[in-house]
Amino acid sequence: MYETLLSLLLCTSASGVLVDRSLEAGARGRDVVDTVLYRIRRSRVFPDDDDFIRRVAYTENMFGEDPWTYRPGYAGGLWNTDRFNMSQYDRPYRSISPKLRNIHEAIKKTMGIDWMQVTEADLLKPLYSGLTAWIITELFRRQFPRPSNVVGQGEWWHDLYSARRPVYGDFQNRTLELLIEDMRPFGGKIDLMLVVDGSCRVGMEAYASSLDSLARLVGVFDLREANVGLVVYSNRVTDKIPLTNDLTMLALQESIRSTDYPNNTANIYAGIMGAINEFQTLPNARKESGAPKLMVIFTDGNHTAGPDPGLAAEKAARAGIVTCAFGIGDAIDDGQLLRIANNDADFKFKTESHYTLREQIVRVAQRAKTMPQTLKMGSDTSVTMKDGDAKRYFLLEVPEEGATITLINAKGETRGYWTFTPEPPSSALYEGVLTEGETFISPPRLGKYWRRRRTNLTMPPKNMLLTLQGIEADNRVTLWIDKGDVIGCGFAAAKFDVTSLLLSATFVITTVLLK
Numbered sequence: 255m256y257e258t259l260l261s262l263l264l265c266t267s268a269s270g271v272l273v274d275r276s277l278e279a280g281a282r283g284r285d286v287v288d289t290v291l292y293r294i295r296r297s298r299v300f301p302d303d304d305d306f307i308r309r310v311a312y313t314e315n316m317f318g319e320d321p322w323t324y325r326p327g328y329a330g331g332l333w334n335t336d337r338f339n340m341s342q343y344d345r346p347y348r349s350i351s352p353k354l355r356n357i358h359e360a361i362k363k364t365m366g367i368d369w370m371q372v373t374e375a376d377l378l379k380p381l382y383s384g385l386t387a388w389i390i391t392e393l394f395r396r397q398f399p400r401p402s403n404v405v406g407q408g409e410w411w412h413d414l415y416s417a418r419r420p421v422y423g424d425f426q427n428r429t430l431e432l433l434i435e436d437m438r439p440f441g442g443k444i445d446l447m448l449v450v451d452g453s454c455r456v457g458m459e460a461y462a463s464s465l466d467s468l469a470r471l472v473g474v475f476d477l478r479e480a481n482v483g484l485v486v487y488s489n490r491v492t493d494k495i496p497l498t499n500d501l502t503m504l505a506l507q508e509s510i511r512s513t514d515y516p517n518n519t520a521n522i523y524a525g526i527m528g529a530i531n532e533f534q535t536l537p538n539a540r541k542e543s544g545a546p547k548l549m550v551i552f553t554d555g556n557h558t559a560g561p562d563p564g565l566a567a568e569k570a571a572r573a574g575i576v577t578c579a580f581g582i583g584d585a586i587d588d589g590q591l592l593r594i595a596n597n598d599a600d601f602k603f604k605t606e607s608h609y610t611l612r613e614q615i616v617r618v619a620q621r622a623k624t625m626p627q628t629l630k631m632g633s634d635t636s637v638t639m640k641d642g643d644a645k646r647y648f649l650l651e652v653p654e655e656g657a658t659i660t661l662i663n664a665k666g667e668t669r670g671y672w673t674f675t676p677e678p679p680s681s682a683l684y685e686g687v688l689t690e691g692e693t694f695i696s697p698p699r700l701g702k703y704w705r706r707r708r709t710n711l712t713m714p715p716k717n718m719l720l721t722l723q724g725i726e727a728d729n730r731v732t733l734w735i736d737k738g739d740v741i742g743c744g745f746a747a748a749k750f751d752v753t754s755l756l757l758s759a760t761f762v763i764t765t766v767l768l769k
């Protein structure tokens with residue numbers, strides 16, 4: 255009886271309950287680090303870190319894969335954070351500066367964590383270690399500004415962050431490994447337009463240097479799955495590579511490097527509108543394929559000609575295009591940049607100069623690789639993943655009657671993680687796991703879980719995010735999506751719920767009576 259009860263309780267909690275390893279003491283690995291970073295960034299408690307905090311996690315502990323990470327008697331966690339007490343009191347005699355107090359309040363408001371109640375032992379949980387790292391670096395950054403280039407970040411890490419006899423060059427070498435990995439080929443579907451600033455403030459040499467960075471960026475994509483085009487703008491669009499083209503990768507990179515420098519005013523509006531037109535030339539089948547549409551606009555935010563670029567960005571958003579603003583220069587208009595990114599700070603990046611663009615362009619690659627493809631009801635989607643650890647991201651709007659996903663491994667083996675949270679699912683964060691065969695997914699009801707996550711929902715979320723991940727190298731998988739419960743397991747699950755509920759009630763009552 256007890257065993258049945260136990261197994262029933264376990265079964266009901268196996269689906270639809272969030273697994274969140276960022277709160278699990280001793281958790282490690284890339285997915286855990288990504289989940290922590292995503293959550294802290296999305297809280298907007300801190301300004302953008304130019305990828306510094308992630309690079310630190312890799313330099314200090316190889317994302318926790320270093321066996322020393324959780325050594326006995328040490329509680330720095332994934333980020334090796336030694337100055338925990340400074341994250342609570344940054345002034346002598348246990349007092350707190352107004353700036354730190356604001357950070358504490360923002361953490362409480364957005365993540366529900368009362369930082370003054372946190373103890374050093376909590377840093378074994380990745381989210382807490384990450385928050386400590388972020389707080390400490392933010393406090394230091396007040397006095398010591400941190401450059402966005404790798405060498406500058408490395409020196410900053412050496413002088414201010416690392417407490418354990420750091421070696422000059424460690425950070426640079428590790429970051430270089432990360433950069434190479436981020437620029438590894440990606441075989442997913444995407445339509446990408448690059449909008450390049452050719453105004454006179456850029457300068458000929460810097461212009462050439464940024465084209466070189468863009469040529470490297472496009473090398474990440476597989477042109478059989480991705481469409482990549484480009485417009486150059488100055489007082490108007492002066493040069494373009496159409497979004498639908500038959501260029502080989504080499505030819506595409508060559509034509510990017512050889513576009514002319516127009517050297518005139520900066521009409522960002524014209525550039526964005528030119529790129530929107532390119533998306534309209536896509537064949538209908540492609541438009542309806544659910545492939546993500548991304549436009550990356552390079553600028554310093556200062557438009558010196560033409561209408562307000564923010565209006566063009568809104569038009570792009572209405573056409574289903576995600577706009578990403580990439581600020582270059584030492585006098586960036588941040589507000590304008592945010593408007594060009596349609597107020598989504600996750601799609602706003604910046605770097606000091608066209609020469610350091612090469613190091614920060616990886617952030618566009620990271621972002622492009624994780625944009626979800628929309629799955630369509632009643633249709634199938636084939637996915638090929640060459641690398642064993644490759645991932646693909648999908649979005650499915652689940653109707654009220656639920657959806658059945660059929661996963662067929664044509665080659666190799668893949669696994670999917672899904673959630674209804676806005677955070678991208680992975681092995682570190684999921685509500686359910688998709689394996690070969692059929693899985694019924696019903697939309698969540700509004701309940702305790704969503705209140706606890708401090709979402710402001712009045713309606714239950716409908717959008718399910720799904721991350722597919724290859725288990726072996728070289729995988730081919732098909733996803734088929736049906737409306738409703740095709741296999742009848744939802745009904746079983748509902749019945750099951752009632753039964754287990756009754757059993758739990760009996761169990762509780764019995765326990766109470768026995769006491």
Ligand SMILES: *[C@@H]1O[C@H](CO)[C@@H](O)[C@H](O)[C@H]1NC(C)=O
Pocket residue numbers: 339340343348
């Ligand atoms: C912070 O911790 C260090 C070492 O554990 C200790 O020496 C120091 O006194 C602490 N500082 C405060 C303000 O508590």
Ligand SMILES: *[C@@H]1O[C@H](CO)[C@@H](O)[C@H](O)[C@H]1NC(C)=O
Pocket residue numbers: 421422423424427
């Ligand atoms: C960084 O890499 C360079 C070149 O591979 C090597 O010479 C140097 O010793 C490395 N530095 C550190 C601190 O590992």
Ligand SMILES: *[C@@H]1O[C@H](CO)[C@@H](O)[C@H](O)[C@H]1NC(C)=O
Pocket residue numbers: 454457458515517
């Ligand atoms: C760009 O225009 C400025 C004047 O507006 C001129 O001084 C400069 O030489 C031009 N640069 C190139 C590369 O044509």
Ligand SMILES: *[C@@H]1O[C@H](CO)[C@@H](O)[C@H](O)[C@H]1NC(C)=O
Pocket residue numbers: 455556558585587
């Ligand atoms: C924008 O550019 C113009 C012309 O180069 C310059 O006069 C102005 O100061 C710039 N504005 C900002 C906010 O940088």
Ligand SMILES: *[C@@H]1O[C@H](CO)[C@@H](O)[C@H](O)[C@H]1NC(C)=O
Pocket residue numbers: 710
């Ligand atoms: C929640 O909704 C209220 C009213 O719609 C709004 O004022 C508030 O800013 C929202 N909070 C968050 C965290 O979105």
